[in-house]
Amino acid sequence: MADRPTGSAADYWRANIRLVLCLLVVWFIVSYGCGILLVDVLNQFYIGGYPLGYFFAQQGAIYVFLFLIFFYAWCMNRIDRKFGVEEQE
Numbered sequence: 001m002a003d004r005p006t007g008s009a010a011d012y013w014r015a016n017i018r019l020v021l022c023l024l025v026v027w028f029i030v031s032y033g034c035g036i037l038l039v040d041v042l043n044q045f046y047i048g049g050y051p052l053g054y055f056f057a058q059q060g061a062i063y064v065f066l067f068l069i070f071f072y073a074w075c076m077n078r079i080d081r082k083f084g085v086e087e088q089e
Contacts, residue, residue, distance in 0.1 A: 007082070007083055011083070012079070012083040012085065015079050015082075015083075016076070016079065019072065019075050019076070019079070020072075023068045023071070023072055026064070026068065027061070027064065027065055027068055030056065030060065030061050030064045031056075031061035031064075031065075034053070034056040034057075034060065034061070035053070035056045035057035035060070035061055036057070038053065039053030039054075039056075039057065040053065041053075042056060
């Protein structure tokens with residue numbers, strides 16, 4: 001049974017903006033919080049021989065950003081199906 005469209009265009013954009021804002025908060029916490037503010041605490045732990053704070057500042061934030069891109073695409077596909085605006089193959 002296929003999902004039926006629900007809500008309006010305003011509800012669709014509200015869901016989209018809410019998702020974007022949540023993902024931006026996660027990215028900010030990881031890149032700024034873990035890479036700059038919490039670097040001294042995180043440097044007590046090591047990944048691959050490098051302090052964890054250094055890892056987040058140099059590579060970890062990029063990995064999280066790439067994950068967030070794929071997560072955004074997955075969530076938007078679900079939101080599109082919910083509101084009946086998904087792309088047809």
